[in-house]
Amino acid sequence: IDKSNAATRHPDAQAGFVRQLDLRITHHLSQLSPAPARLVEAARDAMSSGKRLRPYLLHLVAGDAADGDAVLDMAVALEMVHTASLIVDDLPSMDNALLRRGRPTTHAQFGEATAILTSIGLLNHAISIANGLDGLEDGQRRALVAILSGVMGWQGLVAGQELDLNGFSDADGASGALDRITRINALKTGALLCAAVEAGAILGGQADDKRSLLRRFGEDLGQAFQIADDLIDMLSDSAATGKDCHQDIGKETYLAVYGADEALRRCRALLASADEALVGAGLTPDPFR
Ligand code: GRG
Numbered sequence: 001i002d003k004s005n006a007a008t009r010h011p012d013a014q015a016g017f018v019r020q021l022d023l024r025i026t027h028h029l030s031q032l033s034p035a036p037a038r039l040v041e042a043a044r045d046a047m048s049s050g051k052r053l054r055p056y057l058l059h060l061v062a063g064d065a066a067d068g069d070a071v072l073d074m075a076v077a078l079e080m081v082h083t084a085s086l087i088v089d090d091l092p093s094m095d096n097a098l099l100r101r102g103r104p105t106t107h108a109q110f111g112e113a114t115a116i117l118t119s120i121g122l123l124n125h126a127i128s129i130a131n132g133l134d135g136l137e138d139g140q141r142r143a144l145v146a147i148l149s150g151v152m153g154w155q156g157l158v159a160g161q162e163l164d165l166n167g168f169s170d171a172d173g174a175s176g177a178l179d180r181i182t183r184i185n186a187l188k189t190g191a192l193l194c195a196a197v198e199a200g201a202i203l204g205g206q207a208d209d210k211r212s213l214l215r216r217f218g219e220d221l222g223q224a225f226q227i228a229d230d231l232i233d234m235l236s237d238s239a240a241t242g243k244d245c246h247q248d249i250g251k252e253t254y255l256a257v258y259g260a261d262e263a264l265r266r267c268r269a270l271l272a273s274a275d276e277a278l279v280g281a282g283l284t285p286d287p288f289r
Contacts, residue, residue: 013287014056017052017055017056017059018052018055018056020072021052021055021072021075021076021079024072024073024075024076025047025076025079028073028076028080028125028129029043029044029047031125032121032125035121038110038114039114039117039118039121041110042106042109042110042114042115042118043118043121043122045103045106045109045110046083046086046087046106046118046122047079047080047083047122049101049102049103050079050082050083050101052075052079053193054075054078054079054082054192054193054195054196055075055076055078055079055196056075057193057196057197057200057221057288058071058074058075058078058196058197058199058200058203059071059075059200060200060283060287060288061196061197061200061201061204061206061214061283062199062200062201062203062204063200063204065204065205066200066203066204066205067135067136067203069134069135070133070134070135070136070203071200071203073129073130073132073133074129074130074133074144074199074203076126076129077125077126077127077129077130077148078126078148078192078195078196078199080122080123080125080126080129081122081123081126081148081151081152081157081192081195082192083122084118084119084120084122084123084126084152085119085152085157085161085192086100087105087106087107087115087116087118087119087122088115088116088119088161089161090105090106090107090108090115091107091112091115091116092107092112094161094165106118106119123152126148126152127145127148127149130144130145130148131145136203140202140203143202144199144202144203147195147198147199147202148195150191150195151191151192151194151195155187155191156187156191156192156195157187157188157191157192159187160184160185160186160187160188160189160191161188163180163183163184163187163188164184164188164251167180168180177252177257178257180252181252181253181254181257182223185222185223185226185227185254186219186222186223188226189222189223189225189226189229190218190219190221190222190223190225190226191222192222193218193221193222193225194215194218194219194222195218196218197214197215197217197218197221198211198214198215198218200214201214206281210280210281210282213277213278213280213281214277214278214281216273216274216277217274217277217278217281220270220271220273220274220277221270221271221274223270224266224267224270224271224274226253226254227253227254227255227263227266227267227270228267230253230254230255230256230263231255231260231263231264231267234255234260254266
């Protein structure tokens with residue numbers, strides 16, 4: 001499993017889209033001035049790399065018939081929300097990480113206060129991009145804004161992170177380890193992938209009956225992605241420490257509870273189910289590989 005190779009079977013198509021996306025990110029970041037230069041610099045730095053998986057997913061689901069400018073703008077908004085969440089995830093009170101995307105994290109470079117402010121600023125700007133989308137019907141624009149505000153909040157990333165860090169209370173009604181793990185992965189990781197897929201379906205004008213299949217695709221992909229992410233972390237840890245692959249990595253993940261073989265099997269089963277949902281929705285899985 002190599003997450004960084006997720007779309008390299010189509011390097012030209014992906015690279016072309018990512019080039020356009022990066023130009024559009026630069027354009028939107030230039031709109032932040034006259035905000036304080038240090039804050040803008042922190043935002044630029046945080047947004048300067050990444051696999052751009054969620055934007056590419058949006059682009060693939062939206063298809064060629066969708067308005068290319070709206071797709072790019074919405075893709076930037078999604079990447080801003082994703083980046084904002086990573087900045088927060090890396091903070092000393094959370095994962096306390098010094099490296100992200102192979103470079104020093106935002107708080108490591110600019111301090112914790114500026115990192116928090118950068119994250120809030122990116123979230124705010126993502127909503128304002130979606131509010132300003134041209135050439136759409138009002139209902140479409142409202143739906144896209146609702147997707148963004150939903151995914152960042154109480155039914156999305158914020159909720160997933162709280163449960164991941166502090167666990168479930170009785171009132172949260174979780175029934176066992178698998179339920180806890182699946183719910184955390186859905187909120188923390190799946191929600192943003194689903195948001196990209198749903199936004200793509202809106203911009204591509206996909207029929208309502210296809211949307212539930214596309215949602216299943218996003219959900220399966222989210223679960224598979226988080227399991228793969230945990231496997232990759234474990235493999236890089238075991239490469240660094242020389243320990244074997246069944247070590248407990250500290251959190252209640254699918255990998256920690258069921259072991260690497262079962263995690264790999266589950267990941268493959270989820271990806272097969274995701275493929276099936278895509279085909280059901282009338283899309284070809286190949287470009288997504
Ligand atoms: C500020 C919106 C907001 C939320 C705060 C911190 C937090 C709550 C949520 C973060 C949850 C989190 C870190 C989920 C993990 C998601 C994940 C697997 C990220 C890695 O995605 P990649 O591999 O990263 O696509 P790149 O760097 O390539 O973009």
